[in-house]
Amino acid sequence: MREGPISLMQLGQSDWLSWIFFIMFIMMMQFYASRLQAQIWISEISRALSKLEEYSNDSARKFVEEASKYGRSQDEIRTMFEKVRGFFLIEPVTLDPYGAIKRMEHLLNVMRSHLNATMMEIAPKADGWKRSNLRDQMAGALTLDMIYRIIRHYFILGRKTQNLIYIAQIQMLLPEIMRIAKAYWKAGDAFRLGIPIGDGIGPLVALRLIGNAEPSEIAENILGAEVEIEGRKVMVVKAKGPGSEVGRPGLAIERLVEGREGKVSLIVTIDAASKLEGEPTAEIAEGIGAAIGDPGPEKYKIEEVATKYGIPLHAIVIKEDHLDAITSMGEEIARSADEVIKRVKAIIGSKTMPGDFVIVAGIGNTMGVGNKMGGA
Amino acid sequence: MSDGKKKVPYGFYIIWVLSLAGILIISTVFLYLGLSNLKEITGESFLNIIMGIAGLGIAAKVGYDMFKARISLKEEAFEVLTELLCVICGEKILREFKEGDYVGKVSEDVCPKCQSSPSIVAIYSRTPKGKEKRY
Numbered sequence: 001m002r003e004g005p006i007s008l009m010q011l012g013q014s015d016w017l018s019w020i021f022f023i024m025f026i027m028m029m030q031f032y033a034s035r036l037q038a039q040i041w042i043s044e045i046s047r048a049l050s051k052l053e054e055y056s057n058d059s060a061r062k063f064v065e066e067a068s069k070y071g072r073s074q075d076e077i078r079t080m081f082e083k084v085r086g087f088f089l090i091e092p093v094t095l096d097p098y099g100a101i102k103r104m105e106h107l108l109n110v111m112r113s114h115l116n117a118t119m120m121e122i123a124p125k126a127d128g129w130k131r132s133n134l135r136d137q138m139a140g141a142l143t144l145d146m147i148y149r150i151i152r153h154y155f156i157l158g159r160k161t162q163n164l165i166y167i168a169q170i171q172m173l174l175p176e177i178m179r180i181a182k183a184y185w186k187a188g189d190a191f192r193l194g195i196p197i198g199d200g201i202g203p204l205v206a207l208r209l210i211g212n213a214e215p216s217e218i219a220e221n222i223l224g225a226e227v228e229i230e231g232r233k234v235m236v237v238k239a240k241g242p243g244s245e246v247g248r249p250g251l252a253i254e255r256l257v258e259g260r261e262g263k264v265s266l267i268v269t270i271d272a273a274s275k276l277e278g279e280p281t282a283e284i285a286e287g288i289g290a291a292i293g294d295p296g297p298e299k300y301k302i303e304e305v306a307t308k309y310g311i312p313l314h315a316i317v318i319k320e321d322h323l324d325a326i327t328s329m330g331e332e333i334a335r336s337a338d339e340v341i342k343r344v345k346a347i348i349g350s351k352t353m354p355g356d357f358v359i360v361a362g363i364g365n366t367m368g369v370g371n372k373m374g375g376a
Numbered sequence: 377m378s379d380g381k382k383k384v385p386y387g388f389y390i391i392w393v394l395s396l397a398g399i400l401i402i403s404t405v406f407l408y409l410g411l412s413n414l415k416e417i418t419g420e421s422f423l424n425i426i427m428g429i430a431g432l433g434i435a436a437k438v439g440y441d442m443f444k445a446r447i448s449l450k451e452e453a454f455e456v457l458t459e460l461l462c463v464i465c466g467e468k469i470l471r472e473f474k475e476g477d478y479v480g481k482v483s484e485d486v487c488p489k490c491q492s493s494p495s496i497v498a499i500y501s502r503t504p505k506g507k508e509k510r511y
Contacts, residue, residue, distance in 0.1 A: 193475050195456055196499050204498075207480055242478035328456055328501035337498075370480025374463075374495055 038164050041171040045155045048174050052148040055185040059141040066192050067134055071125035080122050084138065085145055105297035115139075129194075129243035133367060136244040137191035140184045140326075147181050183323035190328045191244060196368035198324040198333050202270045203369045205340045206238035206362025215371045218255055221247035223371050229345055231354030232265075241366035249361050250298030254305045256359055262309030265356035267302065268347055270340060271363040272325050272333075273317035282336040283319040284343060291315035292363045314347050316340055329368075396438050403431020454503045460494035462487040473499055 064081060068074045089111050092103035119126075119135045126134060151170060158167035170177075190197050196204065213236075215225035221240045226233060235256055239247035249269075257264050271291040275281065290302040290313055306313045318336050348358055407428030413421040456473035460483050467489045477483070481496045 193456075193473070194478065195473060195501070196479065204479060242480070328454075329499070331457075331500040331502050334498045334500035368478045368499055370478050373480050373497075374482050 034164055035162070038158075038162060038167050041167045042155070042159055045151070045158070045167065045170055045174065048178055049148070049151055049155055051178065052144070052151055052181055055181050056141070056144040056148045059137075059144050059185055059188040062188055062192060063134070063137050063141045066137065067123045067126075070123035070130065070134075072122060077122055080118070081138070081141075084118060085142065086149075087142060101296055101300045104295060108295065108297060132243035132245050133191050133194050136365075136367070137188055140187050140191060144181060144184050147177065147184075151177065179323060183327055186328075187326045190326075191367070194242065194244075194368050195328045196334075197326055197365055198320050198329050199272050199326065199364040200329060200366055200369050201272050201318045201320075201333055201337065201340070202362035202364035203238040203241065203366035204329075204334070204362070205270050205337050205344070206236050206360065207241075207369055207371070207373065208337055208341055209234070209236045209344070209360060209362075210238070210371070211373050213372065219248050219252035221245045222249055222252040224252065224256065225372065229358075230349045232348055232352050232356045232358050234348065234358045234360055237359060237361040238369075238371070239364070239366040241369045241371055244365055244367040246294075246363075246365050248298060249292065249363055250294070250301030253359055253361060254301045257305045257309060257311065260357060262311070263357060264309065264311050264359055265352045266312050266314065266348065266358045267306055268314045268316065268344055268358065268360045269302070269363055270316045270344070270361065271318075272320050274322045274325075275319035279319050281320050281324060281330065282332040284336060284339055285317050285319060286343065286347070287315045287317070289313055289315050291317050312351060314351070316343055316347075392438065392441075396435055399431055399435045399438065403428045403435060406431060454501050456499065456501045458483075458496055459498040459500075460485060461497045462490060462492060462494040464492045465490040467494070469494055 060081060064074050064077045067077045072080075089107060092100050092107060094100050115135055116131075119131050119138070122138075123131055123134055154166055154170040157163070158170065187197065189195075209227060209229070210225040211227065213225040213227050215223040215238075217240065218224045218237065222237060223240050224235050224237045226235050228234065237249060237252050237256070239245040239249070253267060257267075267290075269291040271293060273285070273291065273293075275283065290299050290306075292299045292302065302313070305311075318333060318340060320330075320333055324330055324333065344360060348360075352358055405428075406424045410421045410424030410426075410428055458471055458473045458477045460469040460471070461467075462469070465487060467487050469485065469487070471485070477496055477499060479496050479499055482493050483496055485494060486492075487494050
């Protein structure tokens with residue numbers, strides 16, 4: 001042994017004591033390392049859970065505050081909101097897939113009517129535009145509530161059972177879950193103020209194409225205006241704005257095509273699409289098919305009617321993070337509209353002949369995007 | 377858009393700072409013990425140096441985690457802008473978004489060049505320079 005001022009190894013006067021401590025430490029780590037890890041993860045989840053609760057309560061509070069400006073007191077709205085908490089849609093059975101799309105369409109129609117009726121009760125004095133914004137603001141608050149409940153479930157389950165698998169699963173997904181939650185929380189402000197969201201790029205392009213032309217309603221919350229592009233008659237279709245609506249573009253396109261007995265040369269759909277990590281935001285891509293991200297019925301209608309009459313289906317998508325799609329539209333996405341218009345014109349010019357009839361549909365949520373330039 | 381002030385869990389920071397200080401002190405002691413006997417290298421002094429370095433590493437990791445947690449608690453600011461275009465003279469105007477604005481609307485603003493009413497041609501959000509991260 002050396003002679004030094006202090007030596008921790010000499011505290012026990014002999015080496016064997018150090019060895020005992022060392023072996024005890026190793027044994028403890030052997031038996032308790034996983035528990036220690038679980039505790040660290042549980043504390044991380046606990047912190048995230050407080051943040052999620054904060055997001056959920058804040059968005060619910062903002063919704064109640066905003067809705068209370070339209071005919072009901074905050075207490076009344078809070079009571080109604082509590083009733084809607086945990087609202088769900090049971091997807092149709094697909095064990096026998098026959099008619100699943102029709103059943104899904106029916107359920108979606110019922111859900112839409114139910115939410116609209118609920119909103120009518122909550123904000124009786126709001127106009128249609130504001131009511132649809134409030135409806136989707138409430139949907140965001142409900143989603144946050146659901147995220148919070150799910151994380152809380154796994155957190156309590158993991159703490160109760162000390163099961164590392166439950167805890168690890170949720171801890172590893174936490175960064176993505178928090179990103180999604182934060183996006184929904186931020187989306188609340190966009191819906192409250194009526195700011196266009198990333199998903200609105202399709203309707204924005206449609207509006208630019210419509211210009212000053214007079215639109216008319218073709219289907220539920222869907223408008224269309226006929227314009228001339230490169231000598232072709234182009235029916236530009238978009239959801240009815242400037243409230244938060246996506247409408248039923250599939251039904252509108254089906255009606256247009258059937259109304260012309262299939263005499264349509266081309267259908268072009270424009271929509272926002274999820275980008276892969278590494279791809280630049282607002283990158284434009286072209287493809288074949290119906291660019292529409294609905295649960296199924298609307299896309300089915302477009303594909304069905306196009307197949308029935310042999311109409312080519314072209315799609316233009318604007319790539320964005322799926323979180324950009326629900327928060328206020330970024331500058332680069334808004335700026336991409338000009339390039340998309342050029343691409344639409346190029347497709348129409350190369351795939352059709354002058355005098356042909358073409359349908360161009362701007363798919364997505366039209367919040368903050370009107371129906372014609374220089375008017376609502 | 378201005379984000380409201382968020383509650384910061386100070387207790388959490390205090391625990392973290394105390395653990396960081398504790399780890400730093402212990403690892404410095406170990407390093408001192410190891411380095412003060414460098415002339416006659418023994419197994420013990422070697423172990424002290426290793427433990428000291430490991431302790432500093434852990435302290436650095438704890439500090440980094442704390443720094444990261446602080447960043448994630450801050451809400452990034454972003455601004456929403458409305459772009460107007462005067463169809464008469466082609467003048468472009470950029471201003472802050474106002475509730476009731478929507479693309480296509482004829483604005484109540486007045487074109488600074490020709491005094492006519494410009495139309496809203498775009499509404500978008502932008503993060504102020506140096507704060508580009510949105511999520």
